[in-house]
Amino acid sequence: MSLLVPDRVRARVYSCQMKQETCSALAAAMAKPSRPADPQRIQAEDRTFFITSRTAEGKAILQTDRMADLFAEVLRGYMREAKFKVHDFVVMRNHVHLLLTIGSNMTIEKAMQLIKGSFSYRARTELGFRGEVWQRGFSDVRVRDEAGFRAHQLYIYNNPVKAGMARTAEEYPHGSLYLRSRKAQESRVAGSSGQK
Numbered sequence: 001m002s003l004l005v006p007d008r009v010r011a012r013v014y015s016c017q018m019k020q021e022t023c024s025a026l027a028a029a030m031a032k033p034s035r036p037a038d039p040q041r042i043q044a045e046d047r048t049f050f051i052t053s054r055t056a057e058g059k060a061i062l063q064t065d066r067m068a069d070l071f072a073e074v075l076r077g078y079m080r081e082a083k084f085k086v087h088d089f090v091v092m093r094n095h096v097h098l099l100l101t102i103g104s105n106m107t108i109e110k111a112m113q114l115i116k117g118s119f120s121y122r123a124r125t126e127l128g129f130r131g132e133v134w135q136r137g138f139s140d141v142r143v144r145d146e147a148g149f150r151a152h153q154l155y156i157y158n159n160p161v162k163a164g165m166a167r168t169a170e171e172y173p174h175g176s177l178y179l180r181s182r183k184a185q186e187s188r189v190a191g192s193s194g195q196k
Helices: 007-018 020-030 065-080 108-127 146-162 176-194
Strands: 047-054 085-091 095-102 139-143
Touching: 047 108, 047 146, 065 085, 065 108, 085 146, 085 176, 095 108, 095 146, 139 146, 146 176
Parallel strands: none
Antiparallel strands: 047 095, 047 139, 085 095
16 A cells, blocks of 8 residues: 655655755754744833743753852842842753743843853853853743742742652752742841840
8 A cells, every 4th residue: 555645745855855954954943942922022011931941952060059059149140230030940950940020121032141141151260161051042931920920930949849859849959949948047047146
C-alpha cells in the first residue's frame, strides 16, 4: 500500500533535505522561549510579568551559592536604582523565575537585558565564570489580576519544593521567600534586643 503524499508536502520534505542548514535554523527559532506579550503595549502603564529564563543548554550553572547569591545581588542593585520592582524570585540550578513590575519607562525586554547582562558580566569578572550563561530570550506571562499574581507567586515559592531541593519553600535559600523570612527574623531579634 502506498501513501498518497500531496505534492506540496513532498516539495517541502525535499526542500528541507536539500537545505539542512535552513531547517536547523528554523528548528532553533522554534525552540526559542515563548513571548506572548502584546507588542502594541510594550511600553504602557506599570505592568507585572512572570518571567522564566533558562541557562545556556540547561546546564546547572546557578547551583552554587556564589552564583545564586550574585543573581540576587543583581536584582537588589536594580531595585535600589528603581529600575523595576521584584516581587518574588527563585534561582534554581538551571533557570530562574521572577515576578516583577516595570514602569512605563521600561520594556520587559530591557529589564531582562539588564538582569541577564549584568549577571553574566559579574559572573565573569567577579567569579571567573567562562562560557555562555543564558539561553537566548526568555518566557513571559503578563499578570493582569490578583489571582494571577498569587498563582505565579505560589509557583515561584513551590518550585524548589517540587524539585526536591527543600522540604518547605521557606527553607530554600535562593528565593525571595527565604530572604524575606530571614530579614523579618533579624528585625524581630534586633527589636527584642533593643527593648532590654
